[in-house]
Amino acid sequence: MATPLVVSEVFKSFTMHLRDGIKLPVVNDVNFSVASGECVVLGGPSGIGKSSILKMLYGNYAVDAGQILVDHKDRLVDIARADPRTVLDVRRHTLGYVSQFLRTVPRVSALDVVAEPLVARGIAAPEARGKAAELLGKLNLPQELWTLPPATFSGGEQQRVNIARGFITSHRILLLDEPTASLDAINRRVVVDMIADKKREGVALLGIFHDEEVREAVADRVLDVSQFSPRKAVAA
Amino acid sequence: MTDTPLLKVSGVSKFYGSRIGCKDVSFDLWPGEVLAIVGESGSGKTTLLNCLSTRLMPTAGSVEYRMRDGNFRDLYHMSEAERRFLMRTDWGFVHQNPADGLRMTVSAGANVGERLMAIGDRHYGKIRETASDWLTRVEIGTDRIDDQPRAFSGGMRQRLQIARNLVTGPRLVFMDEPTGGLDVSVQARLLDLVRGLVNDLGLSAIVVTHDLAVARLLSHRMMVMKDGHVIEHGLTDRVLDDPREPYTQLLVSSILQV
Numbered sequence: 001m002a003t004p005l006v007v008s009e010v011f012k013s014f015t016m017h018l019r020d021g022i023k024l025p026v027v028n029d030v031n032f033s034v035a036s037g038e039c040v041v042l043g044g045p046s047g048i049g050k051s052s053i054l055k056m057l058y059g060n061y062a063v064d065a066g067q068i069l070v071d072h073k074d075r076l077v078d079i080a081r082a083d084p085r086t087v088l089d090v091r092r093h094t095l096g097y098v099s100q101f102l103r104t105v106p107r108v109s110a111l112d113v114v115a116e117p118l119v120a121r122g123i124a125a126p127e128a129r130g131k132a133a134e135l136l137g138k139l140n141l142p143q144e145l146w147t148l149p150p151a152t153f154s155g156g157e158q159q160r161v162n163i164a165r166g167f168i169t170s171h172r173i174l175l176l177d178e179p180t181a182s183l184d185a186i187n188r189r190v191v192v193d194m195i196a197d198k199k200r201e202g203v204a205l206l207g208i209f210h211d212e213e214v215r216e217a218v219a220d221r222v223l224d225v226s227q228f229s230p231r232k233a234v235a236a
Numbered sequence: 237m238t239d240t241p242l243l244k245v246s247g248v249s250k251f252y253g254s255r256i257g258c259k260d261v262s263f264d265l266w267p268g269e270v271l272a273i274v275g276e277s278g279s280g281k282t283t284l285l286n287c288l289s290t291r292l293m294p295t296a297g298s299v300e301y302r303m304r305d306g307n308f309r310d311l312y313h314m315s316e317a318e319r320r321f322l323m324r325t326d327w328g329f330v331h332q333n334p335a336d337g338l339r340m341t342v343s344a345g346a347n348v349g350e351r352l353m354a355i356g357d358r359h360y361g362k363i364r365e366t367a368s369d370w371l372t373r374v375e376i377g378t379d380r381i382d383d384q385p386r387a388f389s390g391g392m393r394q395r396l397q398i399a400r401n402l403v404t405g406p407r408l409v410f411m412d413e414p415t416g417g418l419d420v421s422v423q424a425r426l427l428d429l430v431r432g433l434v435n436d437l438g439l440s441a442i443v444v445t446h447d448l449a450v451a452r453l454l455s456h457r458m459m460v461m462k463d464g465h466v467i468e469h470g471l472t473d474r475v476l477d478d479p480r481e482p483y484t485q486l487l488v489s490s491i492l493q494v
């Protein structure tokens with residue numbers, strides 16, 4: 001089995017056309033890989049490009065140069081070059097993402113928000129909802145909230161819905177952008193356990209965790225993103 | 237993933253005299269895919285939509301559609317009768333103004349049933365049953381089946397228009413600003429409904445909108461038009477999160493945050 005995720009020589013900058021075309025370099029020459037069953041944590045101060053790296057891997061940000069190779073259905077897909085249809089298929093089957101904030105859809109219940117990735121993979125709605133309920137229960141989301149749309153939930157409640165949605169599938173690669181930021185200690189521990197389960201299942205995890213305790217508990221290694229920062233020469 | 241597109245568009249241009257309507261547009265649309273065409277008024281998005289849906293003859297280029305038998309046919313080399321049949325059965329067209337897509341002086345049930353009759357259904361009871369089922373799916377009470385759309389609110393009319401279009405099980409639906417002119421609360425309901433139906437039925441759709449939030453919610457892929465040209469094209473998330481072209485950056489930065 002190929003390494004699930006290999007990033008090589010990736011460069012990223014933003015060109016701000018509305019600001020006289022100034023160019024903001026984000027990261028230069030990013031190289032790393034994540035093995036099956038490994039949890040790699042992106043480290044470094046805020047604004048150094050950690051979230052940008054996750055967004056490039058997920059296809060939300062374009063890449064100036066380099067390759068992002070994902071082992072998808074037994075072939076290698078370069079996310080940096082793939083067409084939209086391929087990126088969507090990779091997201092559906094191989095690459096999961098838990099963002100910091102939940103993008104709420106009007107009128108869709110928490111249970112259906114969580115079940116959706118399974119339904120998109122062709123699993124029958126009742127079975128998907130059953131699995132969703134199991135996860136929401138594990139994350140201690142009060143049952144009376146399950147049938148409500150999450151738009152009015154608190155930050156921590158929304159985040160738990162988001163985590164359940166990200167963890168419900170058996171994607172081989174999981175990207176985590178501060179999934180525990182607004183959780184209390186009990187639920188943080190639940191998430192730590194869920195990450196440990198994923199590792200045992202052989203999932204490759206790449207995440208950002210500012211909470212030191214969580215980071216200590218889940219990280220197999222920390223990748224210092226400041227080594228890829230174009231500003232490192234200035235800072236040094 | 238199927239390996240054959242549903243629609244193949246190549247080099248489509250439309251000129252109004254010397255003025256450009258749209259210029260040299262090419263793309264493939266795949267089964268189950270929703271494509272949003274965004275841009276400001278006058279950017280050519282509706283011209284393009286009309287060229288793709290045979291409502292307007294393009295000046296140049298070709299549009300090929302994969303028929304149910306698996307063969308591609310060039311829409312502009314079909315007879316008028318074949319095109320009309322396609323429009324009535326395998327395609328849907330949702331207009332911004334429901335009055336353009338409905339018959340305002342016949343009942344809601346007849347509006348939905350008419351397309352069924354066009355594909356050969358003759359059994360009155362069955363047609364009425366299907367129509368009533370579709371009214372429920374678009375959240376219109378079945379007690380309104382005999383009312384004319386004139387007596388409906390804007391949001392209800394739009395939902396009725398959607399039911400009328402989807403009742404024949406089309407594979408491709410064109411939508412021109414489907415939420416334009418509706419209250420935001422009505423918009424949310426309609427969007428949620430369209431999103432659910434598109435997912436459940438596995439439809440392909442081309443949606444013209446100037447509302448980027450609508451594009452984000454409904455579409456997989458997005459084309460940005462300006463002055464008749466497609467200036468940016470890609471995964472919807474990518475275009476909205478990391479717009480590359482000056483005009484797209486302007487559009488995205490102009491969204492009001494609430």
